[in-house]
Amino acid sequence: xxxxxxxxxxxxxxxxxxxxxxxxxxxxxxxxxxxxxxxxxxxxxxxxxxxxxxxxxxxxxxxxxxxxxxxxxxxxxxxxxxxxxxxxxxxxxxxxxxxxxxxxxxxxxxxxxxxxxxxxxxxxxxxxxxxxxxxxxxxxxxxxxxxxxxxxxxxxxxxxxxxxxxxxxxxxxxxxxxxxxxxxxxxxxxxxxxxxxxxxxxxxxxxxxxxxxxxxxxxxxxxxxxxxxxxxxxxxxxxxxxxxxxxxxxxxxxxxxxxxxxxxxxxxxxxxxxxxxxx
Amino acid sequence: xxxxxxxxxxxxxxxxxxxxxxxxxxxxxxxxxxxxxxxxxxxxxxxxxxxxxxxxxxxxxxxxxxxxxxxxxxxxxxxxxxxxxxxxxxxxxxxxxxxxxxxxxxxxxxxxxxxxxxxxxxxxxxxxxxxxxxxxxxxxxxxxxxxxxxxxxxxxxxxxxxxxxxxxxxxxxxxxxxxxxxxxxxxxxxxxxxxxxxxxxxxxxxxxxxxxxxxxxxxxxxxxxxxxxxxxxxxxxxxxxxxxxxxxxxxxxxxxxxxxxxxxxxxxxxxxxxxxxxxxxxxxxxxxxxxxxxxxxxxxxxxxxxxxxxxxxxxxxxxxxxxxxxxxxxxxxxxxxxxxxxxxxxxxxxxxxxxxxxxxxxxxxxxxxxxxxxxxxxxxxxxxxxxxxxxxxxxxxxxxxxxxxxxxxxxxxxxxxxxxxxxxxxxxxxxxxxxxxxxxxxxxxxxxxxxxxxxx
Numbered sequence: 001x002x003x004x005x006x007x008x009x010x011x012x013x014x015x016x017x018x019x020x021x022x023x024x025x026x027x028x029x030x031x032x033x034x035x036x037x038x039x040x041x042x043x044x045x046x047x048x049x050x051x052x053x054x055x056x057x058x059x060x061x062x063x064x065x066x067x068x069x070x071x072x073x074x075x076x077x078x079x080x081x082x083x084x085x086x087x088x089x090x091x092x093x094x095x096x097x098x099x100x101x102x103x104x105x106x107x108x109x110x111x112x113x114x115x116x117x118x119x120x121x122x123x124x125x126x127x128x129x130x131x132x133x134x135x136x137x138x139x140x141x142x143x144x145x146x147x148x149x150x151x152x153x154x155x156x157x158x159x160x161x162x163x164x165x166x167x168x169x170x171x172x173x174x175x176x177x178x179x180x181x182x183x184x185x186x187x188x189x190x191x192x193x194x195x196x197x198x199x200x201x202x203x204x205x206x207x208x209x210x211x212x213x214x215x216x217x218x219x220x221x222x223x224x225x226x227x228x229x230x231x232x233x234x235x236x237x238x239x240x241x242x243x244x245x246x247x248x249x250x251x252x253x254x255x256x257x258x259x260x261x262x263x264x265x266x267x268x269x270x271x272x273x274x275x276x277x278x279x
Numbered sequence: 280x281x282x283x284x285x286x287x288x289x290x291x292x293x294x295x296x297x298x299x300x301x302x303x304x305x306x307x308x309x310x311x312x313x314x315x316x317x318x319x320x321x322x323x324x325x326x327x328x329x330x331x332x333x334x335x336x337x338x339x340x341x342x343x344x345x346x347x348x349x350x351x352x353x354x355x356x357x358x359x360x361x362x363x364x365x366x367x368x369x370x371x372x373x374x375x376x377x378x379x380x381x382x383x384x385x386x387x388x389x390x391x392x393x394x395x396x397x398x399x400x401x402x403x404x405x406x407x408x409x410x411x412x413x414x415x416x417x418x419x420x421x422x423x424x425x426x427x428x429x430x431x432x433x434x435x436x437x438x439x440x441x442x443x444x445x446x447x448x449x450x451x452x453x454x455x456x457x458x459x460x461x462x463x464x465x466x467x468x469x470x471x472x473x474x475x476x477x478x479x480x481x482x483x484x485x486x487x488x489x490x491x492x493x494x495x496x497x498x499x500x501x502x503x504x505x506x507x508x509x510x511x512x513x514x515x516x517x518x519x520x521x522x523x524x525x526x527x528x529x530x531x532x533x534x535x536x537x538x539x540x541x542x543x544x545x546x547x548x549x550x551x552x553x554x555x556x557x558x559x560x561x562x563x564x565x566x567x568x569x570x571x572x573x574x575x576x577x578x579x580x581x582x583x584x585x586x587x588x589x590x591x592x593x594x595x596x597x598x599x600x601x602x603x604x605x606x607x608x609x610x611x612x613x614x615x616x617x618x619x620x621x622x623x624x625x626x627x628x629x630x631x632x633x634x635x636x637x638x639x640x641x642x643x644x645x646x647x648x649x650x651x652x653x654x655x656x657x658x659x660x661x662x663x664x665x666x667x668x669x670x671x672x673x674x675x676x677x678x679x680x681x682x683x684x685x686x687x688x689x690x691x692x693x694x695x696x697x698x699x700x701x702x703x704x705x706x707x708x709x710x711x712x713x714x715x716x717x718x719x720x721x722x723x724x725x726x727x728x729x730x731x732x733x734x735x
Contacts, residue, residue, distance in 0.1 A: 118376060119724060121374065128372060193370070
């Protein structure tokens with residue numbers, strides 16, 4: 001038995017020498033310094049793959065949007081490379097139609113999920129583009145960055161949001177997108193219905209009145225069908241001027257990443273209770 | 280197993296027996312619904328690509344005139360369902376939810392609404408290819424509910440050879456009787472349509488499969504076959520034991536021939552083509568006249584309907600108009616009723632009455648608040664692994680495991696290892712689940728996400 005043990009140990013020792021695969025020990029170290037949430041926000045299959053690419057010089061440490069500045073700089077110092085400069089992105093919702101401003105056309109009773117509600121005739125909301133408010137995004141968020149407010153609308157905590165794309169994928173209405181925080185002008189509506197129809201469904205809908213387009217610097221904004229759209233290539237020109245005459249408050253300005261303000265003439269919504277079901 | 284089924288008198292394995300509830304409409308003649316003041320013709324009413332509108336806003340159209348042209352093989356043209364003026368081509372609500380491009384036509388008051396556009400066709404001289412083109416020109420889609428373009432279904436791939444045309448007259452969904460009435464009242468059109476379809480596909484025999492709860496339909500079809508002087512035995516009607524979901528083509532083929540179509544394949548691989556009776560009856564009427572599909576038979580029924588019946592409805596008629604005519608109580612429990620397009624098992628609950636009747640809508644079911652109270656109290660409990668769903672799934676899937684995977688969002692695993700793609704959403708698993716787990720809804724979500732991932 002002892003002979004067998006020694007024999008096998010010898011084979012193992014030999015195999016260890018002969019079949020040894022050299023791996024850069026820095027990969028292990030970089031991986032340990034990453035947040036290890038395997039979220040995929042960097043576009044890689046996981047933190048290990050990201051670490052391999054960083055060590056190989058294909059990616060910059062800052063491309064891990066989840067990591068803190070200290071973590072990034074730590075990795076950069078350790079590898080002796082630049083941390084890189086990647087602008088922080090946050091998930092933004094292109095809808096402001098909570099229960100207190102957007103009508104329902106039918107009551108949805110069934111599986112408690114936006115995706116499931118959307119396959120039943122698009123859900124109960126009168127606006128076919130609007131947020132269904134059943135919190136698929138809040139449930140899918142790994143970083144606890146999304147919570148539902150009292151009107152059933154998701155609110156993104158920009159400090160916690162890591163731009164991992166999960167909410168973008170899960171939303172059946174495609175309302176989320178990842179936007180650099182420097183994009184402070186925002187259209188919080190996606191309704192393609194004509195102005196009257198859109199406003200009859202939701203008090204804060206974009207009615208395509210065109211005032212923002214008229215007030216904005218040339219080329220910054222335009223009407224895309226029945227919806228105002230922002231050309232972010234000219235983002236440097238953006239000011240809060242276009243929001244000021246917006247009658248419904250669908251165009252907003254982020255004075256900080258967590259706080260959007262409406263224009264001066266936007267109608268004030270004082271109601272807190274949900275609107276009734278139409279039809 | 281086949282032997283066992285023979286002794287049990289069952290046509291295919293598993294499945295369920297929901298109450299049929301067809302009594303309210305089964306014996307009433309098909310009646311014509313008046314033409315509405317305005318019709319909305321969505322460009323996509325079928326599985327496939329949208330056709331292109333070929334009319335302009337403000338243009339006068341006559342009933343039967345083509346208003347949209349198909350550029351793609353998996354697309355069908357549309358014809359004006361009413362004589363009138365094109366009022367708009369714009370986004371309109373649909374039953375599925377998202378708004379979609381539609382042609383809105385205001386009907387002309389006082390028009391006779393005759394189809395004056397079609398030119399009669401000499402069907403005897405037409406070749407199979409001519410007939411196939413003619414089928415495409417009618418804009419026909421499967422009227423049983425799936426709305427798959429009929430010309431695509433009838434065209435046989437080069438390497439395949441079709442020997443049998445199966446005509447699906449099962450109508451296994453509870454409540455629905457539109458196919459039943461079509462078989463009874465338009466059996467001659469049906470037999471004519473069958474003979475056209477046989478010429479297109481090259482099938483040498485045709486079998487009309489009818490569930491045995493519709494004996495008068497079997498009689499009517501047999502009588503029409505006798506009248507048609509078809510070669511002896513080429514067409515015949517066969518009654519199959521009633522069971523849900525026999526209207527699915529794979530189940531019907533199992534019931535008629537004991538043939539199982541392999542996963543991921545179509546019946547054409549086994550030399551068979553399946554078509555719905557309503558589709559072929561409409562073809563039998565439209566092809567010789569050279570007209571397009573502008574109307575269909577819709578069953579309007581349910582406890583909330585005062586005048587239930589099978590109505591001949593112009594495509595694009597707003598649902599609200601249909602419901603007003605059929606006498607849906609306008610006030611009582613208005614906001615707490617449920618309206619379903621199609622049958623109760625596979626149909627689509629809808630959220631707006633502004634949506635139009637499209638080519639694929641076989642029924643409009645209205646349930647009142649009182650009828651649904653029990654459902655309202657239905658609460659979902661955890662899966663107790665009783666296996667009822669496994670016992671009921673006609674495709675032999677494991678809905679229980681699929682449901683648990685769906686709850687964990689393991690969609691890829693559902694598709695790869697648990698054959699989610701074979702699920703055709705018949706609803707048997709949800710129907711039998713004692714824990715009220717909305718299995719089919721979860722599967723629909725999973726299939727939708729898998730489709731999105733396949734595109735991305």
